[in-house]
Amino acid sequence: AQSVTQLDSHVSVSEGTPVLLRCNYSSSYSPSLFWYVQHPNKGLQLLLKYTSAATLVKGINGFEAEFKKSETSFHLTKPSAHMSDAAEYFCVVSRSGGYNKLIFGAGTRLAVHP
Amino acid sequence: GAGVSQSPSNKVTEKGKDVELRCDPISGHTALYWYRQSLGQGLEFLIYFQGNSAPDKSGLPSDRFSAERTGGSVSTLTIQRTQQEDSAVYLCASSLVAATSTDTQYFGPGTRLTVL
Helix, strand or coil: CCCEECCEEEEEEECCCCECCCCCEECCEEEEEEEEEEECCCCEEEEEEEECCCCCCCCCHEEEEEEEEECCCCEEHHHHHHHHEEEEEEEEECCCCCCCCECCCCCCEEEECC | CCCCCCEEEEEECHHHHHHHHEEEEECCCCCCEEEEECCCEEEEEEEEECCCCEEECCCCCCCEEEEECCCCEEEEECCCCCCCCCCCCEEEEEECCCCCCCCCCCCCEEEEEEEE
């Protein structure tokens, strides 16, 4: 079975400082991992995905994530936060080789202060 | 091009009434998914369609919930005899190819259902 744990329900940063959103996964199979973002009253948007190619994955809006199998982690980072990054972020796992049933983490709400 | 669309955007209903939620996937996408987002349960998978068939209905919470897809395109999620615990945002997603774990799912804006 697959599961995802997002270690922080809320993260608050100042504009211009780095962002770190932590995610640990559990999977009996080689996983595919995703980060999605949800802005208020908007749909879910894919930030990036890991599919067993490069372990460092670059996404949109300057975000990136590193797949670390030994730590079963897939943390999301950005060097410098922007006010527009304030949103809810979901770490997601699906089973590699199977159809794409997504298992969502509980979400991390990112607040960015001026 | 057009993304995934869902209607209505908001639905308020009385307990015990039936509701239908509609999803129009991106044209040409063969796989379609329904999820539910609620305060207590987070984001949960409900059902997956490949074409018009539903190989996985394991997430449907009860037999009051059903879904169909016609013409390999539009899908309808029906909730019969709605209960207050059905209040949630219902999200639809579609993906291009025969579903694989790497295929990107594109989400619609959701339907917010409120059961009074």
